[in-house]
Amino acid sequence: MNKKITVIAGDGIGLEVTGITQNILEIIGERFGHQFEFTPALIGHAAIEATGEPCPQKTIDTCRATDAVLLGAVGMPMYDNNPNLKVRPEQGLLKIRKELGLYSNIRPIKLFDELLYTSSIKPEILQGSDIIFFRELTGGIYFGTPRERNEDGTEAIDTLRYSKMEVERIARQAFESAMTRRKKLCSVDKANVLESSRLWRETVQALSSEYPEVEVTHMFIDNAAMQLIRDPKQFDVIVTGNMFGDILTDEASQIAGSMGMLPSASVGNEIGLYEPIHGSAPDIAGKGIANPIASVLSGALLLDISFGLKEESDAIIGAVAQFLKEGYRTLDIATDETPEDKRMNTAQTGEKLAELLASVAV
Amino acid sequence: MNKKITVIAGDGIGLEVTGITQNILEIIGERFGHQFEFTPALIGHAAIEATGEPCPQKTIDTCRATDAVLLGAVGMPMYDNNPNLKVRPEQGLLKIRKELGLYSNIRPIKLFDELLYTSSIKPEILQGSDIIFFRELTGGIYFGTPRERNEDGTEAIDTLRYSKMEVERIARQAFESAMTRRKKLCSVDKANVLESSRLWRETVQALSSEYPEVEVTHMFIDNAAMQLIRDPKQFDVIVTGNMFGDILTDEASQIAGSMGMLPSASVGNEIGLYEPIHGSAPDIAGKGIANPIASVLSGALLLDISFGLKEESDAIIGAVAQFLKEGYRTLDIATDETPEDKRMNTAQTGEKLAELLASVAV
Ligand SMILES: [Mg+2]
Numbered sequence: 001m002n003k004k005i006t007v008i009a010g011d012g013i014g015l016e017v018t019g020i021t022q023n024i025l026e027i028i029g030e031r032f033g034h035q036f037e038f039t040p041a042l043i044g045h046a047a048i049e050a051t052g053e054p055c056p057q058k059t060i061d062t063c064r065a066t067d068a069v070l071l072g073a074v075g076m077p078m079y080d081n082n083p084n085l086k087v088r089p090e091q092g093l094l095k096i097r098k099e100l101g102l103y104s105n106i107r108p109i110k111l112f113d114e115l116l117y118t119s120s121i122k123p124e125i126l127q128g129s130d131i132i133f134f135r136e137l138t139g140g141i142y143f144g145t146p147r148e149r150n151e152d153g154t155e156a157i158d159t160l161r162y163s164k165m166e167v168e169r170i171a172r173q174a175f176e177s178a179m180t181r182r183k184k185l186c187s188v189d190k191a192n193v194l195e196s197s198r199l200w201r202e203t204v205q206a207l208s209s210e211y212p213e214v215e216v217t218h219m220f221i222d223n224a225a226m227q228l229i230r231d232p233k234q235f236d237v238i239v240t241g242n243m244f245g246d247i248l249t250d251e252a253s254q255i256a257g258s259m260g261m262l263p264s265a266s267v268g269n270e271i272g273l274y275e276p277i278h279g280s281a282p283d284i285a286g287k288g289i290a291n292p293i294a295s296v297l298s299g300a301l302l303l304d305i306s307f308g309l310k311e312e313s314d315a316i317i318g319a320v321a322q323f324l325k326e327g328y329r330t331l332d333i334a335t336d337e338t339p340e341d342k343r344m345n346t347a348q349t350g351e352k353l354a355e356l357l358a359s360v361a362v
Numbered sequence: 363m364n365k366k367i368t369v370i371a372g373d374g375i376g377l378e379v380t381g382i383t384q385n386i387l388e389i390i391g392e393r394f395g396h397q398f399e400f401t402p403a404l405i406g407h408a409a410i411e412a413t414g415e416p417c418p419q420k421t422i423d424t425c426r427a428t429d430a431v432l433l434g435a436v437g438m439p440m441y442d443n444n445p446n447l448k449v450r451p452e453q454g455l456l457k458i459r460k461e462l463g464l465y466s467n468i469r470p471i472k473l474f475d476e477l478l479y480t481s482s483i484k485p486e487i488l489q490g491s492d493i494i495f496f497r498e499l500t501g502g503i504y505f506g507t508p509r510e511r512n513e514d515g516t517e518a519i520d521t522l523r524y525s526k527m528e529v530e531r532i533a534r535q536a537f538e539s540a541m542t543r544r545k546k547l548c549s550v551d552k553a554n555v556l557e558s559s560r561l562w563r564e565t566v567q568a569l570s571s572e573y574p575e576v577e578v579t580h581m582f583i584d585n586a587a588m589q590l591i592r593d594p595k596q597f598d599v600i601v602t603g604n605m606f607g608d609i610l611t612d613e614a615s616q617i618a619g620s621m622g623m624l625p626s627a628s629v630g631n632e633i634g635l636y637e638p639i640h641g642s643a644p645d646i647a648g649k650g651i652a653n654p655i656a657s658v659l660s661g662a663l664l665l666d667i668s669f670g671l672k673e674e675s676d677a678i679i680g681a682v683a684q685f686l687k688e689g690y691r692t693l694d695i696a697t698d699e700t701p702e703d704k705r706m707n708t709a710q711t712g713e714k715l716a717e718l719l720a721s722v723a724v
Pocket residue numbers: 246247250584585
């Protein structure tokens with residue numbers, strides 16, 4: 001198979017972690033007889049520095065000329081505490097999602113048994129949790145207009161907007177996913193207060209008649225934020241809007257103990273984009289200590305969803321599982337009990353995973 | 363002291379739990395030589411049934427004629443799954459908050475040591491957590507207009523609106539509270555995406571110059587949802603908007619193991635309103651098994667904040683602590699290890715608390 005992949009390292013630790021993943025994908029290519037060609041592109045602070053724009057047209061064009069996108073991370077703290085800046089790294093993410101029609105953000109949350117202890121939640125509550133989130137990614141309050149200040153700057157508004165079409169297409173993906181899993185779908189909204197949530201609930205409810213085998217429940221966002229840590233095993237597939245999904249998936253990362261382990265896929269009309277759920281972690285950027293596993297697992301998701309290379313994807317996941325089984329720990333999940341020679345920085349993790357991949361049977 | 367209290371039982375278990383609290387407040391009155399006069403009023407489904415309105419004007423008038431309001435709970439499931447109903451119980455809550463100017467919802471989250479085990483979060487993560495939330499309650503997306511469908515019903519919008527004045531007045535309360543505590547204030551927003559959040563952050567930041575002793579941090583809502591369960595001890599005072607506060611405080615209830623233990627105060631320009639954070643729990647309503655402690659502790663908050671009766675308030679909290687210390691458990695927090703004679707239904711809990719109050723030294 002010959003495939004082209006755009007690699008958008010982005011900001012902070014993005015460069016370090018995508019470098020490891022690109023290497024892993026190259027090894028997979030060699031082992032399984034595929035040709036992957038990588039093209040770099042800019043986003044976020046890195047793109048603002050180089051072009052003045054958080055997501056230049058060239059980046060979009062590059063993505064469109066390839067078969068899938070691997071993204072690192074976006075964001076720098078210098079923007080966060082300066083609310084007056086009009087050009088911001090995160091706009092780059094919002095733009096690329098919108099331009100590529102990436103309306104569905106998919107986040108599997110499944111715990112490696114070796115990492116049960118890393119969570120602040122009790123192991124017996126966590127064990128066996130297996131949730132997949134479908135977060136709407138190009139609508140809702142992160143995109144709605146008007147979004148503005150009044151003339152004297154004393155008031156600001158944002159607009160939460162959803163159309164039936166937007167809800168339906170992501171709900172359909174979630175129903176389809178549920179059919180391949182435990183056939184349970186929980187839709188999260190705030191229908192007791194928000195008009196857009198009532199449209200959301202109505203639309204999901206109407207679609208459910210097409211999937212009579214799927215058991216559908218509706219949950220308010222405040223309750224969902226609570227239930228997710230009270231009893232995560234109750235969930236199978238969760239579908240929700242952009243902001244609610246942003247909040248719940250970050251919260252759910254605590255189920256997995258560390259953000260450093262969680263991949264995501266953003267899919268829609270055209271090509272898919274794959275990225276870790278963690279941010280750019282500027283505090284540790286350039287130190288070579290970031291955990292690259294979320295990015296590596298994003299590479300595995302890419303192979304699976306965009307290229308249909310299930311066996312190759314499983315080989316990567318298997319290497320990560322073996323890495324943990326042999327006691328290796330990246331620095332974010334190491335504990336006092338982790339021996340010195342099992343503590344792995346970014347490069348060491350990449351080398352060890354490459355080594356384990358080489359020993360995986362083809 | 364002579365004081366008048368409006369009692370709005372509301373829906374579901376509201377009637378059962380406020381009944382217990384009213385009784386406890388009467389006992390406090392006798393023991394400490396105060397005269398409390400109680401006046402009932404309607405809200406929610408109960409009010410819709412009786413008057414067609416979720417919060418009739420008479421309820422507002424009754425509240426205004428008294429010194430404080432004790433509320434039970436609002437909401438019935440029959441409305442949730444019928445998005446077409448125009449009159450909804452929750453509108454009653456929104457209206458009373460707006461009418462009485464209750465712009466600040468205060469939720470202390472502090473764990474009784476005996477209940478550490480009831481949470482899904484590890485005891486060592488929880489122990490020593492002591493957070494107080496200030497949630498803006500009368501602005502933001504739960505109130506903003508326009509909130510509507512387009513003509514053919516295929517699109518819906520809600521509006522998130524904040525003014526500097528709205529942010530400033532609740533931030534000031536939070537700063538004042540921080541000054542009496544560990545002097546740490548965390549403001550939660552989504553300033554990397556939302557215009558209203560940038561106004562929020564700017565306003566909190568500007569106010570901080572008046573409180574140089576308070577250490578101010580700003581956190582994005584998605585990160586906050588994660589940090590709250592990763593390391594709750596990092597927080598002292600949290601201030602945030604209406605919806606973010608709704609989500610975070612419900613999530614934080616898991617820190618306390620059960621919603622059945624958590625009181626809240628809503629204060630602003632006029633009189634204060636006190637209510638449990640739990641809902642109307644219609645599934646167990648009328649069975650006499652609801653945990654009335656959150657309501658009883660709301661009564662304690664009422665005495666403290668609205669009447670300045672600190673000693674009387676502490677007597678109630680002391681009785682609850684003693685109840686737990688003696689091994690009594692309401693049914694929501696009982697475990698397999700709780701002996702039969704220590705399992706307390708609603709009435710038994712009320713009697714036991716009354717008994718313990720009688721033995722508290724005045
Ligand atoms: Mg996020």
